[in-house]
Amino acid sequence: MSSxxxxxxxxxxxxxxxxxxxxxxxxRKKGCTKQLQPGAAAGGCAFDGxxxxxxxxxxxxxxxxxxxxxxxxxxxxxxxxxxxxxIYRTGFTTDINETDVVFxxxxxLFKSIKEILDKYDPPAVFVYQTCVTALIGDDIExxxxxxxxxxxxxxxxxxxxxxxxxKNLGNKLAxxxxxxxxxxxxxxxxxxxxDINIIGEYNLAGELWQIKPLLDELGIRILACISGDARxxxxxxxxxxxxAMMVCSKAMINISRKMEERYNIPFFEGSFYxxxxxxxxxxxxxQLLVQQGAPDELLARTEALIQREEARVxxxxxxxxxxxxxxxxxxxxxxxKSWSVxxxxxxxxxxxxxxxxxxxxxxxxxxxxxxxxxxxxxxDDMTPREMYxxxxxxxxxxxxxxxxxxxxxxxxxxxxxxxxxxxxxxYASYDGMVALVEEIDKALFNPIWxxxxxxxxxxxxxxTRDETLSYPHYSSLVxxx
Amino acid sequence: MATVATSxxxxxxxxxxxxxxxxxxxxxxxxxxxxxxxxxxxxxxxxGLVLFVRHFREAIPLQTTAMNEVTTIMGGxxxxxxxxxxxxxxxxxxxxxIASTGLTETKGDDVDGYxxxxxxxxxxxxxxxxxxxxxxxxxDAFQDGWARAVTKMIEELVPTGPYPIKDDTRINxxxxxxxxxxxxxxxxxxxxxxxxxxxxxxDLSGSLDGHIPEDFSxxxxxxxxxxxxxxxxxxxxxxxxxxxxxxAADAMQSKTGVPSxxxxxxxxxxxxxxxxxxxxxxxxxxVPNKFRRERSQLVDAMLDGxxxxxxxxxxxxxxxxxxxxxxxxxxxxxxxxxxxxxxxHSPMLEKLAVDEVLIGDLEDLEQRAxxxxxxxxxxxxxxxxxxxxxxxxxxxxxxxxxxxxxxRRMVGYRxxxxxxxxxxxxxxxxxxxxxxxxxxxxxxIGTVATHGAATVTFN
Numbered sequence: 053m054s055s056x057x058x059x060x061x062x063x064x065x066x067x068x069x070x071x072x073x074x075x076x077x078x079x080r081k082k083g084c085t086k087q088l089q090p091g092a093a094a095g096g097c098a099f100d101g102x103x104x105x106x107x108x109x110x111x112x113x114x115x116x117x118x119x120x121x122x123x124x125x126x127x128x129x130x131x132x133x134x135x136x137x138x139i140y141r142t143g144f145t146t147d148i149n150e151t152d153v154v155f156x157x158x159x160x161l162f163k164s165i166k167e168i169l170d171k172y173d174p175p176a177v178f179v180y181q182t183c184v185t186a187l188i189g190d191d192i193e194x195x196x197x198x199x200x201x202x203x204x205x206x207x208x209x210x211x212x213x214x215x216x217x218x219k220n221l222g223n224k225l226a227x228x229x230x231x232x233x234x235x236x237x238x239x240x241x242x243x244x245x246x247d248i249n250i251i252g253e254y255n256l257a258g259e260l261w262q263i264k265p266l267l268d269e270l271g272i273r274i275l276a277c278i279s280g281d282a283r284x285x286x287x288x289x290x291x292x293x294x295x296a297m298m299v300c301s302k303a304m305i306n307i308s309r310k311m312e313e314r315y316n317i318p319f320f321e322g323s324f325y326x327x328x329x330x331x332x333x334x335x336x337x338x339q340l341l342v343q344q345g346a347p348d349e350l351l352a353r354t355e356a357l358i359q360r361e362e363a364r365v366x367x368x369x370x371x372x373x374x375x376x377x378x379x380x381x382x383x384x385x386x387x388x389k390s391w392s393v394x395x396x397x398x399x400x401x402x403x404x405x406x407x408x409x410x411x412x413x414x415x416x417x418x419x420x421x422x423x424x425x426x427x428x429x430x431x432d433d434m435t436p437r438e439m440y441x442x443x444x445x446x447x448x449x450x451x452x453x454x455x456x457x458x459x460x461x462x463x464x465x466x467x468x469x470x471x472x473x474x475x476x477x478x479y480a481s482y483d484g485m486v487a488l489v490e491e492i493d494k495a496l497f498n499p500i501w502x503x504x505x506x507x508x509x510x511x512x513x514x515x516t517r518d519e520t521l522s523y524p525h526y527s528s529l530v531x532x533x
Numbered sequence: 534m535a536t537v538a539t540s541x542x543x544x545x546x547x548x549x550x551x552x553x554x555x556x557x558x559x560x561x562x563x564x565x566x567x568x569x570x571x572x573x574x575x576x577x578x579x580x581g582l583v584l585f586v587r588h589f590r591e592a593i594p595l596q597t598t599a600m601n602e603v604t605t606i607m608g609g610x611x612x613x614x615x616x617x618x619x620x621x622x623x624x625x626x627x628x629x630x631i632a633s634t635g636l637t638e639t640k641g642d643d644v645d646g647y648x649x650x651x652x653x654x655x656x657x658x659x660x661x662x663x664x665x666x667x668x669x670x671x672x673d674a675f676q677d678g679w680a681r682a683v684t685k686m687i688e689e690l691v692p693t694g695p696y697p698i699k700d701d702t703r704i705n706x707x708x709x710x711x712x713x714x715x716x717x718x719x720x721x722x723x724x725x726x727x728x729x730x731x732x733x734x735x736d737l738s739g740s741l742d743g744h745i746p747e748d749f750s751x752x753x754x755x756x757x758x759x760x761x762x763x764x765x766x767x768x769x770x771x772x773x774x775x776x777x778x779x780x781a782a783d784a785m786q787s788k789t790g791v792p793s794x795x796x797x798x799x800x801x802x803x804x805x806x807x808x809x810x811x812x813x814x815x816x817x818x819x820v821p822n823k824f825r826r827e828r829s830q831l832v833d834a835m836l837d838g839x840x841x842x843x844x845x846x847x848x849x850x851x852x853x854x855x856x857x858x859x860x861x862x863x864x865x866x867x868x869x870x871x872x873x874x875x876x877x878h879s880p881m882l883e884k885l886a887v888d889e890v891l892i893g894d895l896e897d898l899e900q901r902a903x904x905x906x907x908x909x910x911x912x913x914x915x916x917x918x919x920x921x922x923x924x925x926x927x928x929x930x931x932x933x934x935x936x937x938x939x940x941r942r943m944v945g946y947r948x949x950x951x952x953x954x955x956x957x958x959x960x961x962x963x964x965x966x967x968x969x970x971x972x973x974x975x976x977x978i979g980t981v982a983t984h985g986a987a988t989v990t991f992n
Contacts, residue, residue, distance in 0.1 A: 088575060088599035091616030092623060097576025119635040119670035121552035123582040124545075129933070141916060145546035147894075148671050152641055157544065164544030170545075183574050183636040214576035215602045215636065324698065380774070408672065435623075436592070436751065456582060458594035463745055479806055 055193070056186075056211050063224045063282025066306055088218075094462060097214030099182055100126070103223020105304065106210060106229070107176055108132035108254045108279040108502040109287060115144040117161050122214070131475060133258040135281050135286055137301035139174050150431035157190050165199045166501065175284040178208040178229075190505060206284075208233045222403065223303035230278065230287060231310050238273065239287035245346040248337060249277040249290050249317065252299040253304045253324070255280025259480035263324055266361070266481065267279045270353055272337065278307060281283055291315040297322050308462050318344065324480040326396030327365060331358045365482040369400055377401035379496060382448035383456055385471055394483055403491070408434055417471045436460050450496055466505050467495035535664050535873070535885045540893035547895035547913065549850045550876035553668035554561070554632040555581035556710055557679025558595055560686070561630030561664070563735020565756040566895065568626040570596040572609060572644060573634030584980050587933035589722060589741045594752050596620060598940050612646040617651060624751040627759055629663045629821060632678065635670030641776055674877035676852045679710035680777040681736060683925075687784045690759065694789055696767040702816075703768040705791065706731045707782055709775025711855040711929060714742040715940035716948070723945060725808070727816040732761045732768065742939055768793060769814060774799060774944070775854035776881045777963055783841070797881060798858035798945035800952070801865055827946035839867055839954040841960040848872035848902035850895055851929050852908035853879030859909060859928065860885050872901030924959040
């Protein structure tokens with residue numbers, strides 16, 4: 053455990069994090085994890101975060117060492133897509149029993165690794181530590197080391213038991229596992245001046261595939277995406293990239309910064325959501341590559357592509373602008389998604405009446421302020437009841453959030469759109485923006501809203517909210533009833 | 534008669550099983566204005582929450598004591614105290630249900646002791662009943678957690694007699710974890726038709742049936758009220774559904790003296806004859822015409838459907854009571870139970886008409902389901918069904934990739950009839966078109982090539 057607490061301290065000391073640098077030494081030691089309130093907490097644990105960050109590596113076996121809860125209650129529930137291997141969607145767990153708790157689960161873990169290699173032959177196995185096995189002192193690093201030696205395949209310990217902190221910490225500890233055991237362990241067959249890494253992109257709903265064709269067109273090669281639709285060997289060879297883009301806010305800043313430190317791979321933080329952010333990201337990728345030695349002409353080609361794509365996508369968005377102008381959105385999400393989605397929606401005239409900044413960093417918040425002005429309605433910790441009220445009172449006309457809070461909107465009989473990891477639609481890149489706007493439009497103008505808000509004729513109270521909402525067919529519907 | 538075996542593998546692949554604490558938490562969700570709490574790390578709650586949200590498509594009340602490394606080692610009393618204070622202030626529940634997890638059980642937290650101390654320190658908290666149940670993740674499975682939670686509710690919340698107000702029309706019903714809100718609605722209608730008033734414990738049909746409340750609530754809305762529970766001792770009879778509920782029925786009987794009967798299932802013709810017959814006896818009313826018609830429709834469906842069901846090879850992965858309900862019924866329809874995998878021990882397992890029941894995972898089921906005509910398991914079977922290329926019926930929990938999980942019905946004549954249609958139609962849709970044997974084919978008459986992966990041989 054001492055090496056784990058050392059790691060956690062190291063992650064907390066992240067020099068790449070501006071928020072962290074502003075703190076005193078003592079405060080920094082406490083870490084950036086907010087103390088959780090028993091009885092008033094929500095959100096996943098560090099193990100959850102580690103799994104989210106690494107499970108998108110599609111050709112390895114992800115083995116959870118712990119009781120059935122950690123994998124049995126949660127497997128196959130995320131939308132990271134694969135262009136090939138499917139073993140990442142197989143649920144592997146040691147499912148430890150009472151005897152293991154008393155006598156230790158290391159033997160079962162070792163045997164489990166062997167069974168997986170015998171039956172499924174993946175290029176590597178990732179072993180996830182959990183609370184119970186950490187508490188009884190199972191040394192997964194030692195087991196993984198022994199297994200690597202015995203079986204001649206990389207067995208990677210991911211030491212992020214749930215009780216050390218929240219999802220964000222788990223993301224970072226997963227990054228540490230890659231830095232310690234995977235990145236730099238293999239060499240690519242060849243390199244080009246156009247090789248980049250994309251860090252913190254999980255290919256949810258296949259979003260990476262909305263971006264890749266544009267990069268392909270520019271001749272830019274994704275040497276590794278960490279970790280969306282990745283293969284083990286791609287991550288292992290990622291240290292030879294010329295530049296990197298960090299996507300998911302601060303979730304994997306440690307990977308980006310340490311790869312810059314160790315392998316001289318400069319990185320920038322960008323987003324694929326929204327038209328201007330997408331263009332900015334392409335520009336910055338090109339600039340970084342040129343700065344690293346790629347021919348200058350890449351810049352002009354990139355500009356040309358940006359102009360063509362922007363013109364194309366604006367034309368596609370034009371019909372929506374009129375319909376959606378002034379629509380009021382409540383945006384409940386964390387981290388990167390807040391500001392990049394804010395920018396994207398504002399581009400088509402949607403008004404953001406509130407956004408949560410619970411998981412956002414100081415930079416994220418500054419960015420939102422910049423975008424929405426000083427009276428930005430940022431909520432640090434909005435309760436479900438407050439969200440419900442905003443919707444019920446029609447202060448917001450649609451909520452964009454993660455799956456867990458969808459019913460707050462739906463029970464208020466208001467439209468809702470999934471923008472979290474379980475979502476089924478891809479919203480990245482230029483066409484992704486069109487998809488997002490189409491989904492919002494589809495949700496807002498669905499004819500069910502008029503119907504579900506009607507009171508039954510034998511009930512006295514009717515839903516008066518509709519008077520404050522402007523739906524095209526509502527008045528005609530009421531007139532005939 | 535089946536042999537019951539446990540998988541010998543070290544590594545569980547594609548789990549069928551879910552853990553005890555969330556089974557207990559779901560039981561608490563069937564109490565009105567209740568806040569279920571898992572005593573563990575925040576992740577334990579988050580996983581359970583996401584699972585139920587995806588299954589029921591409802592907001593799920595489930596809190597956590599948010600244990601971390603340090604509090605785990607020091608003991609979780611302060612976290613439980615804080616959780617109770619916060620929940621009391623923010624959610625104002627009528628009742629709080631706490632289930633332990635692997636984490637706090639490994640440490641060995643004495644939660645009963647903590648609760649005594651906390652209540653002594655905070656008299657205002659002592660007014661809200663707290664039901665605590667020990668449910669380590671590394672033992673048993675989901676249905677055990679549910680059953681234990683219900684037993685504990687009875688032990689703690691049902692007062693011991695004597696009961697001055699006896700009500701001969703009131704029936705206590707203790708449904709197993711496999712009984713859906715839709716099933717409970719069906720049962721309520723059946724009781725109603727006999728002039729009987731059921732009190733379900735727990736009652737997910739009130740809380741997780743998909744109704745639209747007038748205001749937002751952080752706790753459960755609907756479900757069994759404390760007032761309902763307090764008069765359960767005055768009922769005529771307790772009916773438990775599913776063998777898992779026998780201990781709960783026994784607890785009720787020994788505490789209140791109300792006699793109890795266990796129905797190991799309510800899917801199929803003969804079991805429902807017994808059930809309806811019993812209700813007629815208790816109520817002293819003739820069986821209403823509606824059930825005579827439903828029974829007749831079921832008999833007709835059996836006649837129409839048996840052509841499709843006979844000798845079909847079935848693979849089921851489910852918790853013991855659900856496996857028993859569907860496995861027994863399919864056997865009664867003429868199917869051959871070929872593969873049966875379950876999650877935990879139960880006296881019903883060895884009574885199944887199959888060679889072996891394995892306590893294992895979906896990898897085990899996949900191996901045994903090769904060449905079967907039908908696969909029944911929860912939504913996690915979707916990958917396997919695709920690989921095996923056989924028809925797949927989603928049963929149990931979680932059902933996250935289909936609508937209406939809460940309203941799937943399996944109990945009573947009507948639901949049994951509809952199951953024949955649903956499954957029979959799948960058999961028909963997947964029936965193989967006979968093709969004439971070609972001249973040069975090596976196959977002899979009686980063997981036909983099929984368009985699917987399987988080859989059917991007529992003997």
